[in-house]
Amino acid sequence: AQSVAQPEDQVNVAEGNPLTVKCTYSVSGNPYLFWYVQYPNRGLQFLLKYITGDNLVKGSYGFEAEFNKSQTSFHLKKPSALVSDSALYFCAVIRTDKLIFGTGTRLQVFP
Amino acid sequence: KAGVTQTPRYLIKTRGQQVTLSCSPISGHRSVSWYQQTPGQGLQFLFEYFSETQRNKGNFPGRFSGRQFSNSRSEMNVSTLELGDSALYLCASSLAGTLSGNTIYFGEGSWLTVV
Numbered sequence: 001a002q003s004v005a006q007p008e009d010q011v012n013v014a015e016g017n018p019l020t021v022k023c024t025y026s027v028s029g030n031p032y033l034f035w036y037v038q039y040p041n042r043g044l045q046f047l048l049k050y051i052t053g054d055n056l057v058k059g060s061y062g063f064e065a066e067f068n069k070s071q072t073s074f075h076l077k078k079p080s081a082l083v084s085d086s087a088l089y090f091c092a093v094i095r096t097d098k099l100i101f102g103t104g105t106r107l108q109v110f111p
Numbered sequence: 112k113a114g115v116t117q118t119p120r121y122l123i124k125t126r127g128q129q130v131t132l133s134c135s136p137i138s139g140h141r142s143v144s145w146y147q148q149t150p151g152q153g154l155q156f157l158f159e160y161f162s163e164t165q166r167n168k169g170n171f172p173g174r175f176s177g178r179q180f181s182n183s184r185s186e187m188n189v190s191t192l193e194l195g196d197s198a199l200y201l202c203a204s205s206l207a208g209t210l211s212g213n214t215i216y217f218g219e220g221s222w223l224t225v226v
Contacts (some may be wrong), residue, residue, distance in 0.1 A: 032212040043115075043201055044217040051212035090154065094209045097167050098144065101154040 003027050004093045006102035013081045014110050021076040021105045023091030032094040033074040035065055038104075039087045047089075050074060061085070081109045113138065115204050115218035123224045129190040132221045136183050136204030142166075143185040144208070144215070145177060148199040157200075160185055161208055192225045199223075 004025045013019045025031050032051055036044040048059025055067045065076045076089060086109045091102040116135040124130050136143050144159035144167075156169040160179035177187040183204075189196055199220045205213040 032209070034215070036217070041222075043117075043219040044203075046214055046216055049212060049214060092154075094212070097209050098156040098159065098169070099146075099154075099203075099209070099215060100156075103153050 003095045003100040004033075004091050004102045006089075006091055006105045008105050009103075010106045010108060012108045012110065015083050016080050019078050019081040019085070019107065019109070021089050021091075021107060023074045023076065023102060025072050025074060025091075025093050027093055027095050031074075033065075033067065034092040034094075034099065035059065035063070035074075035076050036090045036092065036101075037087045038090065044090065047076070081107075083109050083111050085109050115202055115216055117200075117202050117218035117221050119221060120219065121222045121224075123226060124192050125226055126192055126194060128192050129188060130192060130223060131186055131188045132200055132202075132223075134185045134187075134202030134204075134218060136185070136202075137216055140204040140206055140216075141183055142205045142208035142213070143179055143183060144203045144205075145185070145187050146201045146203065146217075147171075148201060148220070149197075154201075157187065159208060166208065189223075194225050197223060197225045 034049045035047040050067045058064045092099045142161045145157040159167040163179045174190045179185045201220045202218045203215045205215045
């Protein structure tokens with residue numbers, strides 16, 4: 001069963017505009033949720049995580065994510081996109097003691 | 112401090128051969144896990160080691176194996192390579208695995224091409 005879904009294969013946004021990359025989850029209980037970014041030919045870089053507490057999580061490079069239990073979502077956001085933010089973004093959830101990843105969303109920021 | 116280090120970064124092997132990939136976790140981290148990334152299957156969990164013991168295993172055939180040494184360094188081995196084993200293999204380290212939501216850090220990966 002799919003534990004985490006990223007409904008958009010690609011998101012396009014103009015530089016300077018706000019960006020949102022969507023993620024929904026389907027695990028029971030209190031989920032541990034993560035966002036990672038992957039640049040071309042590189043590994044995964046940790047951006048942020050939600051464990052418990054404040055629903056708004058702040059992470060690296062100006063990114064933040066909002067945990068919404070009623071909508072089972074954990075969308076990644078940034079107020080002002082940079083061209084250098086263009087990359088592949090993965091949402092992940094911990095299930096059965098391992099990270100389960102979404103299919104990834106390619107973010108393209110146009111100058 | 113140094114991040115997760117994986118070697119080699121790139122390698123090409125022939126079908127039927129075997130390969131060993133190495134991973135050095137972040138200093139102090141005792142959990143090492145391995146993931147396979149392919150365009151078709153995405154990111155899939157292979158196995159996790161903690162204190163030299165395999166603690167969790169994904170749904171991969173027995174040709175995929177691993178081990179962890181007393182200094183937490185880990186190796187994974189793939190025997191009798193198949194074309195479908197071509198992938199990016201990612202090593203990840205954390206203090207104690209997924210317990211309590213430990214942050215899991217990834218290395219740059221080892222690109223394996225099987226020809």
